[in-house]
Amino acid sequence: MSEFKCHHCRESLQGKKYVQKDNFNYCVTCFDAHCANICVECNKPIGADSKEVCYKERFWHNTCFKCSKCLQPLATETFVVWDNKILCNNCVSQQAFPKCKGCLKDIKQGEQSVEYKGTIWHKDCFVCSNCKEVIGTKTFFPKDEGFYCVACYDILFTKYCVKCNKPITSGGVSYQDQPWHSECFVCVNCSKELSEQRFTVMDDKIFCVDCYKNFIAKKCAGCKNPITGFGKGSNVVTHETNSWHDYCFNCKACSVNLANKHFVFHQEQIYCPDCAKKLA
Structure with a gap:
């Protein structure tokens, strides 16, 4: 049986108060010193004996979680985040209401809204740029300056594979x-x-x-290897039904290369004009 010790200092926790975090056990001293979350308000550790408030991966002592305007404690109250500040309901009602990007009217407290990259709309004003149907909080795709519902984006912008006719969602x-x-x-x-x-x-x-x-490739009449068009020998010489790599198109007698030169074709062989004259 494994010993019941603090994960950090290795002191025994038998009969002592301890804190468990990330499946490890810590004595109170080590937890406060090394594992406690830091309060975003006072910048001090939130110890094992303190109550903690968490919002969007940020942490406060419950006594530090207050309205940033009137300082009313909000640990057990409803609150609103406005311009990245924590506000009570009374203070937020005194703030200037944001303007809807769609209708340019105020988005008042309690009205449903959609926010994307710092711009805000009434929920019913956030519509597809193509079909004008309300997107609201449903899935959408931004494209250039517009926003599109899934169906319209699929029709207008999705590429389809020419082989399987299925959409290409990435790469390709x-x-x-x-x-x-x-x-x-x-x-x-x-x-x-x-x-x-x-x-x-x-x-x-x-x-x-x-x-x-x-x-598939034709075979060179000279070396009998395939003529692929890749690498060395990408240029091809063709005469009647025969093909050669350009470097294989040589005089049968003297071996001089005849690519792009005059030649004589005699009894299925290639000769330069001088060697051709010597043929019986």
């Missing part, structure tokens, strides 16, 4: 101005994902480099 791939899910942009032969990978297209079908080389 764009090819020839068409959007794809990353998991949908794959080689038609081996299904390898091609996002950020080299690929090629043949007859509107997308292939990874390996599948294109092995199954």
Whole structure:
């Protein structure tokens, strides 16, 4: 059986008063010194023997939680946060009411409102920029200067994958101005994902480099290897039904490269004009 000790000083807590926080046990002294929350009003620790008020991850001694205007204690009273200040109901009623962004009228105490990035609306004035239906407190999407309900945002701005026709909610791939899910942009032969990978297209079908080389690419009449169009040999020489890497298009006799030069095609072989003259 594990010993019942303070998590910080390791002193025994048997028969002593202790405080539990984050699943650890502390003696009162260690809790006050190292674990207690700090009161935002007096900036002192809220000890184990003190009562605490918490609001939006901020903490006060219950005796420090007061109206910032009239100093009325509010630990057991209703209150309002106005401009990041704690106010009692009487004091907040004396404050200037904020203006609704939609109708430009006052938003009075008790009226339902919506706030977004420092701007405030009556709940019924917060409407979709497209269909004008009330958004209120429902989910919405900001776009440029407007706000859109889910349905309108989906219609106006959501991209749909050209392969599965489902919405692309994040990321994705764009090819020839068409959007794809990353998991949908794959080689038609081996299904390898091609996002950020080299690929090629043949007859509107997308292939990874390996599948294109092995199954689709023409073979060089010189070296017999695939002509992929990637890297070395991206330039191709074609004559009748044959194709060569440009660096393989050499005279059969003297091996001089004939890419972009005059040549003679004789009995399925390539010759420079000088070597061709020597043929029997």
